[in-house]
Amino acid sequence: MRLRTFFWFVGPSVALMLIFIAAPLVSVFVQSFYVTSPVLETVERETCAPGFLGEVCTTQTVTRPLLDADGRVVTETEFVGLQAYRSVLELDRTRAALADWDLQALLQIDFWKALRFTLVFTFVTLPIMLAVGLGLALAVNTVTERVKGPAIFLTLLPFIITPVIGALSIRWLFIGDGILTALIEWWLQRDVALFAQAWTIEILMMFYRIWHVAPFAFVVFYAALQTVNRDTLESALIDGANRWQRLRYVIIPHLAPLIVFLSLIHLMDSYRVFEEIVGFSAESHVISLQWITYDYLTPDDAGNRSISRASASAMLTMIGIVILLIWPLRRTWADYSRRET
Amino acid sequence: MKIARYLATAAAVAVLATGARAECTFENDVPVSISAAGFAAWNAVTAAMQECGNVTVELSQDFQEKQATGMAARPSLYTMGGVANSSMVPLLNAGLIRPLDDLVARYGQHLSPQQLIRVDGQIMAIAMMVNAQHLMYRSDIFADLGLEVPTDYDQLIAAAQVIRDAGVVDYPFGAPWSTTWLIFADIYLGYGGSFFADGFQPAVNNETGLATLARMAELTEYMDPEYLVSDSTYVQQQLQNGRVAMANLWASRAGAMNDAAESKVVGLVEFASAPASGPGTLPAATLWWDGVVIARNVTDAEAEAAFRVAMEGLDTEMANANPEAAIWIIPGFEPGPIAAGAAATAQNGALPYPASTHMGLMQQAIADNIGAFLTSGMAAEATLAQIEADYLESAREAGILQ
CATH class of the missing domain: 3.40.190.10 (Periplasmic binding protein-like II)
Incomplete structure (x- = not known):
């Protein structure tokens, strides 16, 4: 392909990526080194409000942003270097916890607590997702043609459901005396509270994620199963390979690049675990890295938000994803290089 | 729902x-x-x-x-x-x-x-x-067990003990603890505490703060163990379904108790002042x-x-x-x-909620740390110190403190 033609083909998508991915990323990167805050003045404010029995007037010392002649809030932006990162990582507290070898104290620091959960979540769901996806693909591949359509449709269903809605459904099935909790209680003949401690919520969240993403693995594996070399399978059969040996020595090697591909996607997605935390309202028990960014960004009752720390936390999350992806990316790279030669 | x-x-x-x-x-x-x-x-x-x-x-x-x-x-x-x-x-x-x-x-x-x-x-x-938050209680259960309407949390806990021993409901007490900062603020203000000193410096790491945390830990004993995910609607439904016998809940939720379409306890729930944080203090409500x-x-x-x-x-x-x-x-x-x-709560001296920019930051700092105190065994002093540290951090970022 001529260079010019190539350029016209990829040009639009490169431009869109620059505008919608690279530019915001640079902006977030820059913002993580600056703090923008309103210029405040301190005033005495008297507020009179209803109090059931009559008016209650209170005087409070409050801060109020200065407004310019046009009625807009005056802000000032200050370069703070790595201050936001230090604040997100809570370095002093971290150092103290590490010096005492106190794992519990370390895991009470938001960032490390979130990192712990995010990593456990990512690495527990990854193999199960692959196994369930492959199992489903093999199962559907062996059913008769007539039921294949409905079987594929049913398997794909969880993947189609909007993540937040899916998480809420699972929450309602289990919270309090939800239908499934009631069932478990009846079965075990004891009181069960699945939302009372962190580990049960974590298990529910992982269960939900596997339920949600396994269909994607299924689709990919199922498509690949259609291209397994029939001759190789038949010769394996003639050589006396049993079902397991055929799977292990013929099918899995054929699927290997896809396993790396799926792991890549899954690592990226689940390191950003977020919907589960919101859907299960788990934030008092368990938090994830992405949720920390969201927490900084959400204005509190008085309208404060921490853009600077949110940016720093977003950058840290991205760095984490890059580190996780090094291995599968190198593997894919090696695969392609081998094929080239 | x-x-x-x-x-x-x-x-x-x-x-x-x-x-x-x-x-x-x-x-x-x-x-x-x-x-x-x-x-x-x-x-x-x-x-x-x-x-x-x-x-x-x-x-x-x-x-x-x-x-x-x-x-x-x-x-x-x-x-x-x-x-x-x-x-x-x-x-x-x-x-x-x-x-x-x-x-x-x-x-x-x-x-x-x-x-x-x-x-x-x-x-x-x-x-x-x-x-305002106020006490909602099942008058039939209180009459059966010969209980007085509690006016402070000590009495409430004593009543909760009796109700639990009688085994008439799943959990004696309910409250919307998904907003832990408000529960903390209510009890803390009830004890007469103030959140700030010298303008905008945080001041929760004190005796009142410790008493508040102790009170919260004590109350969890009598609540649904899923209290940290219980919002107002959830507690309202627990009361409507007869799963709890008392709740310190918003007055705006009172009407739902007598809504025959969704309540199983029509006419059985009565309303009283929010309990005081401790004997002789202000009500734990705003x-x-x-x-x-x-x-x-x-x-x-x-x-x-x-x-x-x-x-x-x-x-x-x-x-x-x-x-x-x-x-x-x-x-x-x-x-x-x-x-x-709600009127009785006001009569007993509950204060208007001290909403302000710095209080918003304090709220966030409280919300971010109470969970660790209640679930992962963070010490009370350490929790309060951390609330102050978190507040200082965000107050500096917001330009309130230098």
């Missing part, structure tokens, strides 16, 4: 509204809009506003974010906002709402002085309802209000139309047609028995 009920309420209100179509005293020809929270009281008020025509209503749980950005636009995206005492603060600070004195003089002579929210002498909002504000960045004609529409939304007919939706402070409305507990 929640959504289904909102829809049901909205439908019920819509039916009432069509029945009272001719109620609006004028034909509104200036397009106005309102953004407010999505609960029963706002459903009722905005439905009454819509009778006047040309009113766009946007009710959602994210109203605060929408108002802050929407009203900062020029012209403002919303002519009116429905706010509570805390959510008015950011709008007030950013100069996004206008004083209403002249409009009150022209169209609001009938309003009671209670409804006029004055900030530094200027009327900035028109209140429509008040709210006073809140909800009301209407008008955007600054709209034309005077729009503001005038919005105010007249608001007066229609907040009129006596609306309040009397929806007596269970809220404790209205609208003239001509007589609060029924559901307001008794």
Whole structure:
């Protein structure tokens, strides 16, 4: 392909990526080194409000942003270097916890607590997702043609459901005396509270994620199963390979690049675990890295938000994803290089 | 569940509204809009506003974010906002709402002085309802077990012990602890604590803070173990389904107890003052209000139309047609028995919630740390120290402290 033609083909998508991915990323990167805050003045404010029995007037010392002649809030932006990162990582507290070898104290620091959960979540769901996806693909591949359509449709269903809605459904099935909790209680003949401690919520969240993403693995594996070399399978059969040996020595090697591909996607997605935390309202028990960014960004009752720390936390999350992806990316790279030669 | 009920309420209100179509005293020809929270009281008020025509209503749980950005636009995206005492603060600070004195003089002579929210002498909002946490208890269970209505948390815990021993409900006590900061603030203020010293320096790491945390830990013994994910609606349903015997819950939830469509305890729940934090202290509750504000960045004609529409939304007919939706402070409305507990709470000296920018940061710091104290065994002193450290960090970022 001529260079010019190539350029016209990829040009639009490169431009869109620059505008919608690279530019915001640079902006977030820059913002993580600056703090923008309103210029405040301190005033005495008297507020009179209803109090059931009559008016209650209170005087409070409050801060109020200065407004310019046009009625807009005056802000000032200050370069703070790595201050936001230090604040997100809570370095002093971290150092103290590490010096005492106190794992519990370390895991009470938001960032490390979130990192712990995010990593456990990512690495527990990854193999199960692959196994369930492959199992489903093999199962559907062996059913008769007539039921294949409905079987594929049913398997794909969880993947189609909007993540937040899916998480809420699972929450309602289990919270309090939800239908499934009631069932478990009846079965075990004891009181069960699945939302009372962190580990049960974590298990529910992982269960939900596997339920949600396994269909994607299924689709990919199922498509690949259609291209397994029939001759190789038949010769394996003639050589006396049993079902397991055929799977292990013929099918899995054929699927290997896809396993790396799926792991890549899954690592990226689940390191950003977020919907589960919101859907299960788990934030008092368990938090994830992405949720920390969201927490900084959400204005509190008085309208404060921490853009600077949110940016720093977003950058840290991205760095984490890059580190996780090094291995599968190198593997894919090696695969392609081998094929080239 | 929640959504289904909102829809049901909205439908019920819509039916009432069509029945009272001719109620609006004028034909509104200036397009106005309102953004407010999505609960029963706002459903009722905005439905009454819509009778006047040309009113766009946007009710959602994210109203605060929408108002802050929407009203900062020029012209403002919303002519009116429905706010509570805390959510008015950011709008007030950013100069996004206008004083209403002249409009009150022209169209609001009938309003009671209670409804006029004055900030530094200027009327900035028109209140429509008040709210506070109060004690809701099952009178039948209390009578069976010969219990007195508790007036402080010591008595409440003693009663909870008796109720638990009798085994008549799943859990003796319920409260919406998904907002732990509010539970902490209520008990802390009840003990007479103050959150700040020397202006904006944090001051929760003290005896009162420790007593508050101890009280919270003590209460969890008698609550559903899933208390950290229990919001107001969840606790309300627990009470309606007879799963808890007492709750310290919003007065605005009282009406639902006697709603035969969803409650199994109609007529059995009574209301009393919120319990005091400890013997002889103030009630562990704060006073809140909800009301209407008008955007600054709209034309005077729009503001005038919005105010007249608001007066229609907040009129006596609306309040009397929806007596269970809220404790209205609208003239001509007589609060029924559901307001008794909230009134007693106020009588016992509960304070208005001290909403402000720095209190918002304190709230966040409390919310972020109480979970660790309650679930992963973080020591009380360490929790309070961490709340102060987190507050200092965000106060510096917000420019409140240097």
